[in-house]
Amino acid sequence: MSSIHKGLTVTVSIDEDRLEAVNALLEGFRKDLADDVATYRQKLPSTFFISWLTLPAQSYAEKEQLPARILLMTSYVGSKRRHIKELASVMGKHLKMVFGHSHEFPHWVEGNKGMEDFLNKKGVFHAFYSGFKFVLPEDVPKEKHLKETVYTYLNEQRSTEGFDQPSPEQIKQKIEAFICDNPDLKWAYKRPHETKRDRLKMLVPLLLFACIMLGSLVCLVLSFFMDVLILKIGAIILPAFLLVMFFLFLWLRINENNPHIPNKPVEDGWIRKIVMREKNPVINEMTVIAPLKKGWIRRIFLAVSLRLISLVGYFTYIPTVHTARWLQIDKGKRLVFIANFDNISEAYAHDFVDSENRSRNLSVIFSHAAGFPPTKWLVKKGYNHRSEYMKGVRAHQKITQFWYAFNTELSVENLKTNRRFREGLFKSMDEDKLREWLLTI
Numbered sequence: 001m002s003s004i005h006k007g008l009t010v011t012v013s014i015d016e017d018r019l020e021a022v023n024a025l026l027e028g029f030r031k032d033l034a035d036d037v038a039t040y041r042q043k044l045p046s047t048f049f050i051s052w053l054t055l056p057a058q059s060y061a062e063k064e065q066l067p068a069r070i071l072l073m074t075s076y077v078g079s080k081r082r083h084i085k086e087l088a089s090v091m092g093k094h095l096k097m098v099f100g101h102s103h104e105f106p107h108w109v110e111g112n113k114g115m116e117d118f119l120n121k122k123g124v125f126h127a128f129y130s131g132f133k134f135v136l137p138e139d140v141p142k143e144k145h146l147k148e149t150v151y152t153y154l155n156e157q158r159s160t161e162g163f164d165q166p167s168p169e170q171i172k173q174k175i176e177a178f179i180c181d182n183p184d185l186k187w188a189y190k191r192p193h194e195t196k197r198d199r200l201k202m203l204v205p206l207l208l209f210a211c212i213m214l215g216s217l218v219c220l221v222l223s224f225f226m227d228v229l230i231l232k233i234g235a236i237i238l239p240a241f242l243l244v245m246f247f248l249f250l251w252l253r254i255n256e257n258n259p260h261i262p263n264k265p266v267e268d269g270w271i272r273k274i275v276m277r278e279k280n281p282v283i284n285e286m287t288v289i290a291p292l293k294k295g296w297i298r299r300i301f302l303a304v305s306l307r308l309i310s311l312v313g314y315f316t317y318i319p320t321v322h323t324a325r326w327l328q329i330d331k332g333k334r335l336v337f338i339a340n341f342d343n344i345s346e347a348y349a350h351d352f353v354d355s356e357n358r359s360r361n362l363s364v365i366f367s368h369a370a371g372f373p374p375t376k377w378l379v380k381k382g383y384n385h386r387s388e389y390m391k392g393v394r395a396h397q398k399i400t401q402f403w404y405a406f407n408t409e410l411s412v413e414n415l416k417t418n419r420r421f422r423e424g425l426f427k428s429m430d431e432d433k434l435r436e437w438l439l440t441i
Contacts, residue, residue, distance in 0.1 A: 005130035026401030126327035263371030299332035
């Protein structure tokens with residue numbers, strides 16, 4: 001099975017007067033989930049997170065009404081086909097009850113196969129990020145148990161004879177012998193799921209893009225010396241791409257001169273409602289959905305940015321983020337952002353605002369959303385950046401009525417440390433790397 005982390009986003013519009021009924025359904029499912037998490041984990045082995053919520057109608061450019069919506073967003077591993085099949089099998093009745101309120105849901109849908117077809121049809125593009133790449137859901141509890149068991153074993157061994165000041169190599173040998181002698185841990189003798197092929201798959205889109213641009217550069221140079229039609233055609237690609245990006249930046253800069261319309265202050269009661277749901281000690285969820293600022297360039301530039309971001313997802317790492325996604329809906333007029341992260345939303349947002357580099361990266365996406373701080377040339381911050389950004393987050397943050405998480409106890413760093421410990425077992429390494437590996441225990 002592939003170990004590449006992916007996301008599924010399904011959305012349909014809904015009449016505003018049906019929101020209350022759908023919200024009640026989702027809240028009921030959330031309460032039922034609290035008593036049945038183990039069943040979900042068993043029957044949805046490919047799923048890390050599920051966020052299911054409603055979105056009220058919003059105003060675009062102060063004149064156009066964007067429809068109310070239902071949004072289902074999942075994070076999973078493996079094939080999309082298998083994941084959708086699991087969702088339809090486990091949550092089919094729930095899915096039909098909720099999506100059945102939308103005029104976009106075909107009421108002739110019956111059985112799991114019909115629901116699978118519906119979910120496939122209503123899926124939309126998004127840029128997706130995972131902070132603990134190539135870890136399978138089944139690996140999370142196993143690797144946690146492995147490290148905790150070894151840690152307990154070492155603590156017990158410290159009080160035994162012959163364990164005074166052993167060398168790092170001797171400690172590693174004792175750990176490996178203990179694992180081999182423990183029937184419950186023998187699975188750790190095998191290497192983790194092979195990820196070389198999956199790593200390459202993640203890099204294919206970026207490599208393909210780079211090859212096209214590099215090939216165009218070669219064609220451009222050769223076209224000066226050879227009069228060949230195919231070279232002339234290839235030579236156009238790179239200059240055309242650069243010219244289009246320059247034109248888009250110039251058009252965006254003109255749009256940035258439009259008067260800034262700030263978000264209205266958010267009532268404390270709304271913030272309290274959101275914060276009251278962030279009860280998990282480690283992992284929580286947030287969804288921010290906002291109309292874009294006025295102008296075609298905002299929609300076009302954001303669409304291009306999301307596709308370029310998708311190309312470099314392999315190299316991105318945000319220490320506190322488990323998964324995140326960015327997408328556009330309603331003909332590109334509305335931005336959706338969802339994240340599963342360590343800590344609470346206030347601290348999570350400040351992780352970006354208080355960092356110069358991260359806030360600059362943030363502007364590439366959120367500067368297009370209505371009410372968020374203005375920019376110059378996309379990344380140069382406008383006035384009052386910090387307070388305006390936080391006001392924008394709270395103004396457009398939505399309550400997620402139904403949220404499922406495979407793991408709520410381990411941070412991103414916990415997950416990555418557990419994996420590093422497992423990967424170091426039964427592997428030769430020099431003394432420096434060995435000492436570094438022992439620090440993962």
